[in-house]
Amino acid sequence: MQKGAIKVTKAATSKLSTTDFNNLPFGKLFTDHMLIAEYKDGVWGDAEILPYGPLRFDPSLTTLHYGQSIFEGIKAYRMKDGSAAIFRPYENLKRFNKSAHRMAMPDVPEHLFIDGMKQLLNVDEKWIPSAEDHALYIRPFMFGTDEVIGVAPSSKYYFMIILSPVGPYFSNPLNIYVEEQFVRAAPGGVGYAKTAGNYAASLFPAKLAKEKGFDQILWMDANEHKFVQECGAMNVFFVMDGKLITPSLEAGTILDGITRKSVIDLAKSLGKTVEEREISIDELLEGYKKGSLTEAFGAGTAVTVSKIAGLQYKDTLISLDANNMPVADLIKKTMAEIKDGSIPDSFGWMVRTNA
Numbered sequence: 001m002q003k004g005a006i007k008v009t010k011a012a013t014s015k016l017s018t019t020d021f022n023n024l025p026f027g028k029l030f031t032d033h034m035l036i037a038e039y040k041d042g043v044w045g046d047a048e049i050l051p052y053g054p055l056r057f058d059p060s061l062t063t064l065h066y067g068q069s070i071f072e073g074i075k076a077y078r079m080k081d082g083s084a085a086i087f088r089p090y091e092n093l094k095r096f097n098k099s100a101h102r103m104a105m106p107d108v109p110e111h112l113f114i115d116g117m118k119q120l121l122n123v124d125e126k127w128i129p130s131a132e133d134h135a136l137y138i139r140p141f142m143f144g145t146d147e148v149i150g151v152a153p154s155s156k157y158y159f160m161i162i163l164s165p166v167g168p169y170f171s172n173p174l175n176i177y178v179e180e181q182f183v184r185a186a187p188g189g190v191g192y193a194k195t196a197g198n199y200a201a202s203l204f205p206a207k208l209a210k211e212k213g214f215d216q217i218l219w220m221d222a223n224e225h226k227f228v229q230e231c232g233a234m235n236v237f238f239v240m241d242g243k244l245i246t247p248s249l250e251a252g253t254i255l256d257g258i259t260r261k262s263v264i265d266l267a268k269s270l271g272k273t274v275e276e277r278e279i280s281i282d283e284l285l286e287g288y289k290k291g292s293l294t295e296a297f298g299a300g301t302a303v304t305v306s307k308i309a310g311l312q313y314k315d316t317l318i319s320l321d322a323n324n325m326p327v328a329d330l331i332k333k334t335m336a337e338i339k340d341g342s343i344p345d346s347f348g349w350m351v352r353t354n355a
């Protein structure tokens, strides 16, 4: 085997024939194989593709205690011509390494992240669904594997990729709770990093919101609880006076979403005015009263484009007509058409798995 080549050990049996592709609960089913590479003594070893299965670690595994763990979420799509393509994985690689830097972890090189992903997808090629709104969700992740108690960067890491066939994340327009008490991220913190602790910290507020009947939280800024940030698994967009507006990335408190940047590029190419800036809850309430706030939607890999029908802020419900959101509909439709190859990929977003 040449240096850098990926050794593949095939699973003895496949779960493919027993998987119901008409009923795919999000993130609960995994394909037959996984990719794994180890970093130690300051270098990455070769990646290996192995049958999907459990890992064994000592209870002192540093990640379990101090959370030095980052991840990405990407989707591979079945194109109309039968081939398979990944949506903008180089953007995820960039963001992964930004997260790694913030968490004092080593960079993951392109050959592990991109070539490893393509090879894993080729091994599990038959798992890429073809139904509308379906995809193979790709989860690259890295975590510290030192087996030692003590707050310090790990000296060893695993980089892994696992795959999960998925359908739509949400089936109905969303009901969102505007959070005023808890915060997700503050300037100088880790809000822009896709790191495990951000999600752990969101679980309790999200549980409370769910108990009140909401699908997701809309986080506000940490200082004044006045400026819109993002939701638990998606960036947010509003249509006000016909313009598409979304919170800017400057404060470093929200995730630089790849769907977000794609929505912005696409909307501009469709002739829409797009503004990335501060958005206060007062501006949204005012727009709602005047009737100039006409649409709201979330954008993310898992949720794609998900319309928001309700935003609860204190005693006020901003109620929007999800059946009348032409901008969200156009963006969702055009993105889906690029992803399945129905229209030309003029942005060069789709990366073929066999290229």
Ligand SMILES: Cc1ncc(COP(=O)(O)O)c(C=O)c1O
Pocket (backbone or CB within 6 Å): 073, 230, 231, 232, 233, 234, 235, 255, 256, 257, 258, 259, 260, 299, 300, 301, 302
């Ligand atoms: C907190 C948060 N914001 C935004 C997003 C959307 O990012 P992307 O479009 O890159 O998936 C995600 C993705 O899962 C997320 O977890």
